[in-house]
Amino acid sequence: MAGPQDLKALADRAVAEIAMCADDAALEAARVRYLGRKDSEVTRATKQIASLPTKDKPAYGAAVNEAKARIESALQSRSAALHGASIDSSLRERVDLTLPPRPVRIGRLHPVTATIRDVSRIFGTMGFETIEGPEIETDYYNFEALNIPPGHPAREKWDTLWVSNPLGDDPKVPLLGRTHTSPMQVRVMEKRKPPIRVVIPGRCYRYEATDAIHESILHQYEGLAIDEKLTMADLKGVLYSFARQIFGSKSNVRFRPDYFPFTEPSAEIAFSCVICEGKDPQCHTCGGDGWIEAAGCGMVHPDVLRRVGYDPDRYQGFAFGGGIERLAMVMSGTPDIRLFAQNDLRFLESF
Ligand SMILES: [Zn+2]
Numbered sequence: 001m002a003g004p005q006d007l008k009a010l011a012d013r014a015v016a017e018i019a020m021c022a023d024d025a026a027l028e029a030a031r032v033r034y035l036g037r038k039d040s041e042v043t044r045a046t047k048q049i050a051s052l053p054t055k056d057k058p059a060y061g062a063a064v065n066e067a068k069a070r071i072e073s074a075l076q077s078r079s080a081a082l083h084g085a086s087i088d089s090s091l092r093e094r095v096d097l098t099l100p101p102r103p104v105r106i107g108r109l110h111p112v113t114a115t116i117r118d119v120s121r122i123f124g125t126m127g128f129e130t131i132e133g134p135e136i137e138t139d140y141y142n143f144e145a146l147n148i149p150p151g152h153p154a155r156e157k158w159d160t161l162w163v164s165n166p167l168g169d170d171p172k173v174p175l176l177g178r179t180h181t182s183p184m185q186v187r188v189m190e191k192r193k194p195p196i197r198v199v200i201p202g203r204c205y206r207y208e209a210t211d212a213i214h215e216s217i218l219h220q221y222e223g224l225a226i227d228e229k230l231t232m233a234d235l236k237g238v239l240y241s242f243a244r245q246i247f248g249s250k251s252n253v254r255f256r257p258d259y260f261p262f263t264e265p266s267a268e269i270a271f272s273c274v275i276c277e278g279k280d281p282q283c284h285t286c287g288g289d290g291w292i293e294a295a296g297c298g299m300v301h302p303d304v305l306r307r308v309g310y311d312p313d314r315y316q317g318f319a320f321g322g323g324i325e326r327l328a329m330v331m332s333g334t335p336d337i338r339l340f341a342q343n344d345l346r347f348l349e350s351f
Contacts, residue, residue: 139176159207160207200223215340218323243272
């Protein structure tokens with residue numbers, strides 16, 4: 001004999017099953033099984049009413065209605081849950097506007113590049129054009145044209161990296177990593193007529209045991225001016241102006257006699273220490289003496305002028321050259337030249 005308790009058990013089973021439905025198809029199958037018009041579980045239970053004694057019919061009918069209502073409500077809420085979940089997951093796939101933004105990493109120039117641009121800009125204000133030259137040079141341009149013939153002791157100062165030459169001993173074939181940017185003095189003079197004002201930044205090579213101030217690959221800047229009536233005073237004026245533009249108006253320049261085979265007279269240039277202004281005997285940048293040796297310079301040697309076809313009685317010129325890393329080290333207080341080529345972002349991002 002069927003009773004209201006059977007309908008409660010039926011509704012419990014249906015509600016539990018509906019809660020497990022994973023998609024619309026499963027939900028529809030459950031609806032048909034429990035509530036469908038033909039031969040569903042609730043329909044069958046409803047038909048039993050006819051066979052019941054009259055006194056039991058109202059309670060049984062009420063139990064049928066209650067079971068139906070519970071199952072319908074379970075179907076509705078499961079359907080809402082399934083659709084809500086699919087909206088949630090489609091949103092997650094696109095974009096979550098509540099997440100904090102990812103930081104934008106802004107690139108910057110390598111300190112060597114930035115210093116080269118500073119040098120070019122400053123000499124540019126004095127009429128110097130920036131040009132570039134080959135990094136692999138011939139013995140002629142790197143040495144001989146600059147008064148450094150084979151056997152000259154100055155070659156010992158510029159030991160470099162040699163490239164094997166598949167064409168034999170042709171002196172015109174590039175053979176060596178240029179040891180300085182000075183070969184470009186000759187290349188420019190061969191191609192142009194005075195007046196000349198150029199600055200040549202670029203990479204150079206040395207065979208070095210590297211340490212805090214020596215690297216086997218380094219950058220230099222070279223300056224050359226050729227004109228009538230140029231003197232050492234013009235050279236000093238240009239370098240004073242450079243020092244004050246790059247290191248500030250307090251900067252001073254010291255010239256001391258030096259020797260280079262391709263300039264005569266020659267001088268060593270030191271800039272006053274911008275870090276300690278000469279007041280700190282322990283200064284890491286200047287070593288405590290207040291001056292930073294930064295470049296070499298001089299009046300272009302008459303033999304160099306003659307070799308390119310200039311008349312040294314009519315044209316004079318001055319040249320200067322210094323290290324780009326050296327400038328960058330002084331400006332930033334960097335203690336070790338090797339840091340520039342190590343690609344350590346902690347170092348590079350400090351600029
Ligand atoms: Zn100092």
